[in-house]
Amino acid sequence: MSGKIANNLGSLPVVFESGNGSVLTDINGKTYIDFVSGIGVNCLGHNHPALTKAIAEQAKKIIHVSNYYNSDKGLAFSEKLLERTGMDRVYFCNSGAEANENAIKIARKCGSLSDKKDGKAEGTRHTIVALVKSFHGRTVTTLSATGQDIFHNPVFAPYTPGFRYIPANDYDALKDAFDGTVCALLLECVQGEGGVNMIDRDWALAACAAARKAGAVVIADEVQTGIGRTGTFLASEALGINPEIISLAKGIAGGVPMGATLFRGVAAESIVAGDLQTTFGGNPLACAAGLVVLDELAKPGFLSAVTEKGDYIRSKIASWNLPCIKNIRGRGLMMGFDIDRPSRDIQKICLDMAGDGKPGLCISTAGANTLRFLPPLVITEKEIDTGLEILYTVLNQ
Ligand SMILES: *Cc1c(COP(=O)(O)O)cnc(C)c1O
Numbered sequence: 001m002s003g004k005i006a007n008n009l010g011s012l013p014v015v016f017e018s019g020n021g022s023v024l025t026d027i028n029g030k031t032y033i034d035f036v037s038g039i040g041v042n043c044l045g046h047n048h049p050a051l052t053k054a055i056a057e058q059a060k061k062i063i064h065v066s067n068y069y070n071s072d073k074g075l076a077f078s079e080k081l082l083e084r085t086g087m088d089r090v091y092f093c094n095s096g097a098e099a100n101e102n103a104i105k106i107a108r109k110c111g112s113l114s115d116k117k118d119g120k121a122e123g124t125r126h127t128i129v130a131l132v133k134s135f136h137g138r139t140v141t142t143l144s145a146t147g148q149d150i151f152h153n154p155v156f157a158p159y160t161p162g163f164r165y166i167p168a169n170d171y172d173a174l175k176d177a178f179d180g181t182v183c184a185l186l187l188e189c190v191q192g193e194g195g196v197n198m199i200d201r202d203w204a205l206a207a208c209a210a211a212r213k214a215g216a217v218v219i220a221d222e223v224q225t226g227i228g229r230t231g232t233f234l235a236s237e238a239l240g241i242n243p244e245i246i247s248l249a250k251g252i253a254g255g256v257p258m259g260a261t262l263f264r265g266v267a268a269e270s271i272v273a274g275d276l277q278t279t280f281g282g283n284p285l286a287c288a289a290g291l292v293v294l295d296e297l298a299k300p301g302f303l304s305a306v307t308e309k310g311d312y313i314r315s316k317i318a319s320w321n322l323p324c325i326k327n328i329r330g331r332g333l334m335m336g337f338d339i340d341r342p343s344r345d346i347q348k349i350c351l352d353m354a355g356d357g358k359p360g361l362c363i364s365t366a367g368a369n370t371l372r373f374l375p376p377l378v379i380t381e382k383e384i385d386t387g388l389e390i391l392y393t394v395l396n397q
Contacts, residue, residue, distance in 0.1 A: 014351055019046025022379040022387075024362065030354040033387035036362045037376045040192070040224050040334070043251035044296055045376035051254045051292045058288035067092075067281055077287035080294050081260065084233060087246065088268035091261045092282025096223035096249035097137025099259035102276050103186070103219045103247045104128060104141060106263055108162075109270045110217055110244075111183025120180075127181040128219075129211065132167045135193035136186065136221055145186060148194060166207075169200045174207055178214035184245070185211035185218050189235035192224040195367045196336030198329055204239045217244035217267060223259070224334065227251035228297045228377050231307035231332030238331070251377075253289040258282075297377075306332045306377050309384065313373065316388055322395055333379070336372040339395070343371050349394050361390040 005011075015027045022045050024032045037043065044051050058073065065071050078090045091102055111125035128145060130136070136145040143151050144159035152159060166173035168191070178185075185207055191197035208218045220243035225235035229251060232238045236246065244267045249259035259281075263271070296302065310332040317328055317337065328337040339346060343365035354360025366372040375384070 012348060012351060021045045021047070022376045022383040023359065026354075031359040032351065032354055033359050033361050033383055033390065034379075035373045035375045035387050036364045037374055038255060039364065040229055040250045040374040042255045043227055043229070043293060043377045044254045045378045048254065048292075048296075048378070050296065051289060054288045054292045055256065055285065058285050061284070063285045064280065064283040066279055067277065071282075071284040071287065073284040073287035073291065074282045077290045077294070078282070080291065082262070084294060084298075085246065085262055086264070087262035088264040089262070089271065091263075091271075091276045092287075093259040093261065093278050094257050094280050095137070095259045096221075096247065097139045097142045097259075098278070098281075099223060099247035099249050099261045100136045100142045100145065100186075100219075100221055101139060102261040103221070103245045103263075104145065104184070105276065106245055106261065106267050106271055107184035107186075107217055107219055109275065110267055113270055114183075114215055125181055125183045125215070126162045127179075128163050128184045128186050129177050129182055129216075130163055130165050130186045131188070131191070131199075132165050133191050133194035133197055134165075134186070134188055134221075135191070136188075137223075168197065169203045171203065171206065174210045178210050178216060180214070182211065182214055182216045184216050186221060187219070188221045189225045189239050189241075190230060190331055190334055192334065192372075193366055195370050196330055196334065196372055198331070199239065201239050204241050208241045208243075219243060219245040219247065221247050223247055223249040224374075227293065228303055228306055229332055229334045229374070231303055231310060233297065233303065235331070252293065253286045254293045256286045256289040258286040258290060302377070309333060309375075309379065309381075310335060312381070313384060313388065317391075320392055320396075322392075324395055330373070333373070333375055333377055336366055336370050338369050339371060340369070343367070343369055346371060346394060350390060353390050353394065359386060359390065361387050361394075363391065 017027045018025045022034045112122050115125050130145050132147040134147040136142040141160040147165035166177045220236040226248045246262040252258050324340045326338040350361040364372040
């Protein structure tokens with residue numbers, strides 16, 4: 001079913017053709033409630049009128065100019081994004097891994113400059129402290145940053161050195177993690193791919209304080225948690241950790257590929273022309289889409305509705321009292337629970353429910369026994385109820 005495409009995640013047996021709101025349609029006309037939104041990307045759902053209009057109009061004007069030049073949409077989007085996040089600078093790129101690569105470069109440059117001030121050899125302060133069960137991308141360096149052994153397949157070795165891992169929510173681990181070689185703490189505010197693991201607010205504050213005491217900066221990987229996913233524009237707002245560097249991607253342009261690394265203070269002062277560069281980054285097409293996403297998320301009640309819908313889904317699932325469901329968790333519309341059977345089997349059965357005029361369900365996994373929900377932020381209560389009904393039927397058999 002995946003043809004000759006090399007990058008398909010296990011290729012599920014469906015071929016999509018179109019979508020509307022939180023409903024997808026395949027090439028056979030079968031429909032599916034979308035609880036995945038392209039792995040937390042299509043935050044405004046499918047065929048969103050303002051988004052498709054902006055993309056179509058921008059395509060007729062100009063698609064790409066390279067970062068030799070500015071574009072009106074690039075300038076407008078950067079200004080709005082910085083205003084919304086309180087950060088000083090933004091570097092646009094094309095994916096989450098690339099946003100993290102650049103976050104790591106910025107942190108290492110900050111470390112290098114502080115080495116110089118302390119009279120140490122440049123590059124001494126280069127270690128990044130990341131968390132166990134984290135996920136930061138699929139490039140050689142971001143795999144290295146990822147704190148899960150299954151991502152360190154020896155066939156791709158050697159991995160980029162300079163990473164160490166500590167378990168989240170473990171206070172003892174903070175004691176000697178931050179020595180004089182550390183330039184940054186890297187964390188997800190809710191760990192997505194690692195299993196929808198919640199980070200305790202007090203622990204996050206203590207970890208950031210320990211990092212800063214050692215002269216390191218804090219990088220929040222908000223590639224999945226950012227852009228309203230957890231009910232605040234950034235998940236780091238809810239934790240109160242005020243990162244020096246933030247990486248964004250997934251939802252940032254509503255489905256047009258885009259990443260961004262935001263930074264402030266000492267990080268903003270450290271970076272000069274030529275340090276970061278990419279051909280496609282921040283092209284006007286992606287920025288035009290990103291502007292619509294920011295406008296929609298700024299509408300009154302948008303983010304509080306994300307929180308309410310998430311709470312509604314979690315309480316509804318809890319009310320089923322199904323013994324196969326454990327540890328319902330999450331924040332806003334980023335959530336998951338554990339089940340007593342392989343999550344990939346459930347994922348496939350939910351798809352197979354489509355037919356006879358009835359919809360199926362797209363649902364995501366995060367580990368062998370965890371089901372994950374990342375519906376479009378604009379999902380309606382009716383779409384939620386239809387999707388949950390399908391899930392209940394599948395899990396109750
Ligand atoms: C998805 C994800 C990435 C990688 O993003 P890509 O766009 O696939 O490169 C990095 N970090 C987190 C937290 C993610 O969820």
